[in-house]
Amino acid sequence: MTLTFIMLALLIAGALAWRAEKYWQGSAKWLALISLALLATIFAVFVLNQAFNHNNDFAKLQVMTQVDWIKTFNIQYSIAIDQLSIVLIALTWLLAIICVLVSWREIQTHVGFYYFNLLLTIAGIIGVFIAVDMFLFFFFWEVMLLPMTAIIAIWGHEKRQFAALKFFIFTQVSSLLMLVAIIATGYFHLLQTGQLSFYYLDWLVLDIPLEMSQYLMLGFFIAFAVKLPSVPVHSWLPDAHTQAPTAGSVLLAGVLLKTGAYGLIRFVIFLFPQASMQFAPIAATLAVVSIVYGAKMAFAQQDFKRLVAYSSISHMGFVMLALFAFNSTAYQGAIVTMVAHGLSSAALFAMAGMIYQRIHSRNLADMGGFWQSAPRMGGFALAFAGAAFGLPGLANFIGEFLSLVGVFQVLPEFAIVAALGLIGSAIYGMVLFQSSFQGAPKLDIVDLQSRELIICGSLFLMLLAIGLYPTLLLKFSFGV
Amino acid sequence: MLIADISQPLLTTAMAGAILPQLIIAFGITLALLLVAWKRSQRTIVLFTFFILFVSLIANVSLLTSQAIQVTQLLKVDGYSTFAFSLILISAIVALRMSHSFLKAHIEVHDEYYLLLLLMVLGAGILVTSDHFASLFLGFELLSISLVGLVGYHRDSQYSVESGFKYLVLSATASSFMLLGIAFIYSVTGDLSFNGSIPSEIYHQQGLGGFFQLGLLLFVSGIAFKLSIAPFHFWTPDVYQGAPTPVTLLMATISKVAMFVVLLKCIIAQHYLLLENFQVFLMSFAVISMLLGNVMALKQQNLKRLLAYSSIAHMGYLLIVIIVTSEQSLAFTWQSSLFYLAAYTVANLSIFIIIALIQQTNSNTNYQEDISLNDLQGLFWHAPSYGLLMILGLLSLAGIPLTMGFIGKFYILSQATIAHAWWLIAILIIGSGIGLAYYLPLIFKVFADPQAPIVPLVRGNSNEISSHIIEKILVYSFITLGLVFGIFPEVINQLISS
Numbered sequence: 001m002t003l004t005f006i007m008l009a010l011l012i013a014g015a016l017a018w019r020a021e022k023y024w025q026g027s028a029k030w031l032a033l034i035s036l037a038l039l040a041t042i043f044a045v046f047v048l049n050q051a052f053n054h055n056n057d058f059a060k061l062q063v064m065t066q067v068d069w070i071k072t073f074n075i076q077y078s079i080a081i082d083q084l085s086i087v088l089i090a091l092t093w094l095l096a097i098i099c100v101l102v103s104w105r106e107i108q109t110h111v112g113f114y115y116f117n118l119l120l121t122i123a124g125i126i127g128v129f130i131a132v133d134m135f136l137f138f139f140f141w142e143v144m145l146l147p148m149t150a151i152i153a154i155w156g157h158e159k160r161q162f163a164a165l166k167f168f169i170f171t172q173v174s175s176l177l178m179l180v181a182i183i184a185t186g187y188f189h190l191l192q193t194g195q196l197s198f199y200y201l202d203w204l205v206l207d208i209p210l211e212m213s214q215y216l217m218l219g220f221f222i223a224f225a226v227k228l229p230s231v232p233v234h235s236w237l238p239d240a241h242t243q244a245p246t247a248g249s250v251l252l253a254g255v256l257l258k259t260g261a262y263g264l265i266r267f268v269i270f271l272f273p274q275a276s277m278q279f280a281p282i283a284a285t286l287a288v289v290s291i292v293y294g295a296k297m298a299f300a301q302q303d304f305k306r307l308v309a310y311s312s313i314s315h316m317g318f319v320m321l322a323l324f325a326f327n328s329t330a331y332q333g334a335i336v337t338m339v340a341h342g343l344s345s346a347a348l349f350a351m352a353g354m355i356y357q358r359i360h361s362r363n364l365a366d367m368g369g370f371w372q373s374a375p376r377m378g379g380f381a382l383a384f385a386g387a388a389f390g391l392p393g394l395a396n397f398i399g400e401f402l403s404l405v406g407v408f409q410v411l412p413e414f415a416i417v418a419a420l421g422l423i424g425s426a427i428y429g430m431v432l433f434q435s436s437f438q439g440a441p442k443l444d445i446v447d448l449q450s451r452e453l454i455i456c457g458s459l460f461l462m463l464l465a466i467g468l469y470p471t472l473l474l475k476f477s478f479g480v
Numbered sequence: 481m482l483i484a485d486i487s488q489p490l491l492t493t494a495m496a497g498a499i500l501p502q503l504i505i506a507f508g509i510t511l512a513l514l515l516v517a518w519k520r521s522q523r524t525i526v527l528f529t530f531f532i533l534f535v536s537l538i539a540n541v542s543l544l545t546s547q548a549i550q551v552t553q554l555l556k557v558d559g560y561s562t563f564a565f566s567l568i569l570i571s572a573i574v575a576l577r578m579s580h581s582f583l584k585a586h587i588e589v590h591d592e593y594y595l596l597l598l599l600m601v602l603g604a605g606i607l608v609t610s611d612h613f614a615s616l617f618l619g620f621e622l623l624s625i626s627l628v629g630l631v632g633y634h635r636d637s638q639y640s641v642e643s644g645f646k647y648l649v650l651s652a653t654a655s656s657f658m659l660l661g662i663a664f665i666y667s668v669t670g671d672l673s674f675n676g677s678i679p680s681e682i683y684h685q686q687g688l689g690g691f692f693q694l695g696l697l698l699f700v701s702g703i704a705f706k707l708s709i710a711p712f713h714f715w716t717p718d719v720y721q722g723a724p725t726p727v728t729l730l731m732a733t734i735s736k737v738a739m740f741v742v743l744l745k746c747i748i749a750q751h752y753l754l755l756e757n758f759q760v761f762l763m764s765f766a767v768i769s770m771l772l773g774n775v776m777a778l779k780q781q782n783l784k785r786l787l788a789y790s791s792i793a794h795m796g797y798l799l800i801v802i803i804v805t806s807e808q809s810l811a812f813t814w815q816s817s818l819f820y821l822a823a824y825t826v827a828n829l830s831i832f833i834i835i836a837l838i839q840q841t842n843s844n845t846n847y848q849e850d851i852s853l854n855d856l857q858g859l860f861w862h863a864p865s866y867g868l869l870m871i872l873g874l875l876s877l878a879g880i881p882l883t884m885g886f887i888g889k890f891y892i893l894s895q896a897t898i899a900h901a902w903w904l905i906a907i908l909i910i911g912s913g914i915g916l917a918y919y920l921p922l923i924f925k926v927f928a929d930p931q932a933p934i935v936p937l938v939r940g941n942s943n944e945i946s947s948h949i950i951e952k953i954l955v956y957s958f959i960t961l962g963l964v965f966g967i968f969p970e971v972i973n974q975l976i977s978s
Contacts, residue, residue, distance in 0.1 A: 071973070
């Protein structure tokens with residue numbers, strides 16, 4: 001019930017913020033911030049309470065609510081959480097609050113409606129992480145997509161509508177394939193057991209013949225590969241990230257890409273283990289290509305946000321590679337990489353937003369020598385760039401290291417090629433930092449203000465904490 | 481031809497009760513004629529028409545849960561036809577309200593318009609209940625001829641002659657095709673009634689010959705004209721654009737619902753799907769409609785033309801339901817198609833309400849004829865409820881969750897998956913992908929920054945307040961309707977499965 005309440009409360013808070021902004025200017029952001037903080041606390045208390053008072057370690061899926069929804073198709077409103085969803089939801093809360101903070105000054109038009117969309121997206125994302133009825137999952141999958149598209153299309157930069165359109169069509173068409181796979185599996189359940197079911201736990205015990213599950217798996221895989229994104233279905237991402245407002249990019253890179261990885265874990269690998277095992281060489285190849293290609297493309301970019309966007313493709317390639325190695329070390333590495341990339345790319349996009357606010361350009365050619373006027377900003381930028389290229393001591397290093405170690409045991413050739421990506425990331429990371437903060441000062445900019453310090457500081461602390469003490473995440477098994 | 485057994489009375493009370501909604505409409509038409517003779521007043525006739533439609537709707541809703549009943553040989557009233565007729569009546573009521581401002585722009589009194597509207601509803605009512613080729617043709621003609629009158633009604637408009645004639649000529653052609661087809665079918669089977677006069681073994685042996693198949697093709701092409709299924713769609717964009725908006729609304733909803741229901745009824749009752757050639761024909765119609773409708777809609781700048789092409793695509797999606805039907809899944813076929821039709825009707829009503837409202841507010845004196853995509857610009861910011869309704873309608877047409885359109889698509893996909901019609905599913909997905917490329921820019925237009933002078937859409941003219949309240953209620957109720965049925969589709973599922 002608590003989880004349902006949280007999602008409803010997000011929706012209501014969004015609607016309230018929308019109305020309130022009409023009467024008191026500037027109230028929407030406060031409302032959004034307070035409600036996010038409050039609901040995040042409620043979520044934390046709920047989880048901790050379950051963990052300590054009921055001795056519940058969430059190693060397996062814990063079903064929270066299960067109510068009939070559409071009886072004709074035996075569709076239920078059923079939600080459940082486990083360690084994987086808890087970690088990802090925690091990341092979502094953190095980035096949601098960061099999103100409100102980075103939009104504080106940036107969003108000047110239609111402010112109330114903006115926060116409504118933001119909170120609705122977050123409600124949708126949380127729904128995606130907890131839904132265990134496949135129809136419900138699909139429902140939330142789209143619910144998070146709609147307001148996100150609106151955020152890009154209304155508050156984005158110059159080519160926003162094209163970017164939003166591309167983002168939406170890519171996601172929608174691929175998710176229709178997933179919908180067909182969902183329906184087919186549901187009806188396969190009907191054939192086998194005599195009852196139509198879209199319930200995830202029912203599907204887990206379903207015995208699907210291999211050649212059929214290959215097709216079903218492919219339906220899911222394509223949808224999640226688009227979201228992840230993996231080459232060759234990545235082309236929406238650079239546009240969407242570049243054109244979105246800062247908070248949009250933070251949310252996209254930080255959490256939305258993770259829904260793809262989450263889907264791969266929960267619905268591709270766990271539901272169709274054999275078929276995914278067979279598919280692993282292809283998936284791993286795609287992943288390695290994404291890693292190298294993303295790094296190479298990032299290096300060639302002149303646009304700050306576009307560079308970070310391509311680096312996301314590279315990093316998410318590591319996640320996919322590690323997942324398809326079927327090795328518990330690699331699996332742990334994938335999850336740490338997901339969290340680490342969520343934090344570091346969000347930080348870099350937030351940094352891009354801060355620079356854009358000061359100089360109204362995302363072009364690296366317009367930047368340079370900012371260290372002179374803004375040393376604190378430069379320090380953080382260096383740290384985040386370091387995190388992105390896997391500097392030891394920060395979270396990304398742990399994730400990528402574990403992934404590579406795990407992958408090497410199973411697919412050594414792939415691990416070797418993927419390691420090249422690390423060199424690439426060091427190059428683009430340095431290019432990014434050098435061309436913006438070093439060299440002859442082109443402009444004097446204002447250094448970080450307290451709000452921005454909070455944003456950068458909290459993200460950096462999280463990266464450092466996981467980097468120095470990875471047991472924070474590694475002590476969980478995440479369902480393996 | 482024998483109409484009924486001598487031992488039975490022609491029309492029992494139970495039968496009369498079953499066709500009560502249609503009888504009310506028919507009675508209302510005669511009364512309306514008398515009313516016109518007595519007093520020519522726009523206000524009276526509007527109220528009277530509304531009253532007739534409303535009473536008929538109530539009578540119809542009360543029938544929703546009753547048993548199927550054969551009314552003479554000609555008509556058969558069952559839950560499906562009653563549900564479809566409810567959709568038709570609701571659309572007619574909305575069209576009635578939206579016609580108001582369009583007709584107000586002229587000085588004359590427009591009693592004939594309302595008569596034609598009622599006649600059209602009666603035709604649709606006969607169509608959805610028909611169980612015999614004769615009643616089918618009767619309903620078909622009643623519907624078409626009154627629509628011809630309605631399409632060309634606005635005789636000062638630059639398009640009225642063009643679109644009226646186009647519709648007249650093509651719909652007459654379609655009827656004659658259909659009549660010839662029925663004659664061919666009759667010549668082979670010797671029976672005009674729908675229900676099971678042909679044993680299904682005949683189909684398996686392909687024993688009916690080319691003549692029968694030709695007749696069937698002619699018959700279906702006649703109906704396909706009305707449903708604007710490609711390649712019989714050429715009239716659609718021109719007539720949609722040229723007809724007054726309320727009439728376009730009628731064409732997009734009533735005509736489509738009635739025609740589709742009767743087509744499905746006929747095909748199911750006569751087992752035509754056992755003929756393989758026939759399936760191939762339907763499949764090619766569906767594929768061409770889905771692709772062509774969506775591709776042609778991409779470049780349209782006129783909103784009504786765009787909707788015309790999108791309706792072609794939607795009829796293509798719906799045809800899938802018929803194609804994949806098997807003897808075991810008849811009930812499911814009915815549910816899918818009725819749900820899809822309901823979703824399609826609600827979405828189209830939502831969009832056309834907004835189009836009509838924009839047309840009447842954008843022009844003070846003259847009725848604005850054309851409505852381009854740019855007229856939608858910034859709608860969400862100066863009239864949020866209008867914008868919201870428009871967006872919901874478009875999302876529903878695009879088949880995005882939270883709306884009924886998605887559940888409709890879910891039904892179609894389910895049915896196609898059960899039948900393993902993977903190619904049709906692939907085309908459907910490609911079609912919806914292309915569809916997004918014109919639905920989404922429309923939605924973005926609604927969200928875009930308004931053009932320089934913001935004209936307040938809801939104007940507070942003192943003598944128009946009452947009418948505005950009706951429009952507001954209409955807008956808000958359709959927003960609620962769309963959302964509630966989109967999130968809790970079970971309500972409608974229960975209605976159609978009973």
